[in-house]
Amino acid sequence: MKVRALAGVALLTTMTLTGSPATAGAPTTAAPAHPTAPQQATGLRAVADRAGLRIGTAVDMNALADDAPYRAAVAREFSTVTAENVMKWESTEPQRGVHDWAAADRLIDFARANRQKVRGHTLVWHNQNPAWVNERDLTPAQLRAVLRQHIIDEVTHFKGRVWHWDVVNEVFNDDGTWRDTIWLRNLGQGYVADAFRWAHQADPQAKLFLNDYNNEGVSAKSDAYYALVKQLKAAGVPVHGYGVQGHLAVQYGVPGDTLTNLRRFERLGLQTAFTEVDVRMPLPADPIKVQAQAQGFTALLQACLLADRCVSYTLWGFTDRYSWVPGVFDGEGSATPLDENLTPKPAYAALRDTLAIAAR
Template sequence: MGKQFWVALLLGAAVLAGLNGFGPGAGAAGKDEGAPPGLRDVVSRKGLPLNIGAAVGTAFYGGPDSQTYREVLKRQFNMVVCENEMKFENIQPLPGYFDFEKGDALLAFAAANGMKMRGHTLIWHQQNPLWLMQGSWTRETLLAVMREHIQTVMRHYRGRIAEWDVANECIDDGPGHGLRKTVWAEVIGPDYLDWAFRYAREADPDALLFYNDYGAEPENAKSDAVYRLVKGMKQRGVPIDGVGLQCHFHNDELGPAQLAAIAGNIKRFTELGLKVAVTELDIRIRKPAAARDYAVQAENYRQMIRLFRSNPDCSTFMMWGFSDRYSWIPQFFTDCDDALILDRNFEPKPAYAALRGELER
């Protein structure tokens, strides 16, 4: 790595050293008037057209850290999204029965604290109720289920949720990267995505509608498939507004070539007239972590926000959580951890300093 890399790390360390009293013990999560500004304050002060936010998990709704969790959340971010609470199995667990309690609670918190909210997600192949997965459907009856679900949920939140991940992870990882085999694709057919977006637009004409996926961040075979998918939708007049790039990365994979490939990919999507959002960013570190790993992670976060902000059609930058205490990573990547910008005690890591330092530029 070159001289510029290490200079950037030293500058990030200097910023981090100035974050005295950030953590909950000092009240800087949201109550202490002498606390350093949160990320959202930097965005506001600099006049940046940027939604910066995080996924919100179970700690928001209760538990020993709930108050600290909420204080950090409202201090740092201007946008939130439910990690799981608005997925199909949670929001419509029984046919025709909709449970909006947890989504409503987060939305009320967001509104009270001047934050926007994203909706995640309406159509996915996972976290669906058994009645949906085991039902005997025809094309017509399943289209009716899809329409009822999308429009009931979106009309409930109409005018109050800024962006929706209408469809999530619909491209297969296997050879050819065709449409994933799901109940939607197999019963309705390949046009199910067109209908999902049309139903969504009917329900809330003002919300931005996104297709969201992982592994399609750089220019590669999977992102080529996503590009073909959304280009075709645009050509057919389907009301899609943007592409969400999840951005779940390993700390070692974000070198200059990969970053250039991500930049090129973002450019080709925006040239279709689409917005691009970073929807689920985290950068995991292989265990056991050393000081150098956290320095590299900090530089990776800095490079991602810099790359993203370089394109005017990119205005939403979301992380999949904010504290390593409540990250999904250890459960799914057992050899990795520490993927977020705050540690298990809600204290800032070098990644936080790098991210904030880049916003201050």
């Protein structure tokens, strides 16, 4: 059973954080589906299981195919997996009506072989759409039709095999205004409700999430999501979860009201989850930055463990060997709990120790 009291562990109280998860590329290499490593009693997965929490990672499919130590760590350390790129629309339907499910299916097979749940990421986003989805060639009515077909096709293909879906990703700006996207311009705000209804129609058993960054604490952005969820629930829209990405940076501190924020969404009947956690730092690393990083990872984990309906905590990659951060944030990196050689950092020990406390 999940423990809700963490003795001797305090949540941090500082400022909000920034960061956006723009990952690139859609690898297609094969990965073996058979179990690759035994679960260790002291690894993250084992202690998270005892604490009643799913712990996960985003998976680089090229690495899963070609890097045996990486593959073994994914199987050993995590009970859920998220496709970093291969379930995004540009990967699954690069040409209109021509689907490529192969890489995503390989991840599903790997997860099944290793008794892992799968988070689907992501159905509706303003990034990483196929080139043929554009306002030059498609009218608003056609855009609505292709979006509906995309959601129905993808969720149907993975029906019964995906645990959670990030249905709509990054709807709002940080000030709480609607993000200007191809979907908002052409379909209006109702595209969010439509997307959830279509996904639920295709797989009534999957849990359906909103997902965003810079929404850890109570803020203009999370207020906008709170108002949207109340509106969706009042209209009978099947929204089940609120996803907090958790892309943090040590130079900005950690929000002190994360738990308060989670609990208000849970009172609306939603599950909550941390979906893409990493904690980057200006390079080079030093002991203070490393300590702050460990505190950032554990502050979000503590909030999840203390919340009533936080069901999973997912890292957006677990090793610096394949991290997206250096390619997006100039001069920053070292954002994951393991270094380039898969050697655990203090952040890894802090996560494991926090889970162990919760499991007592």
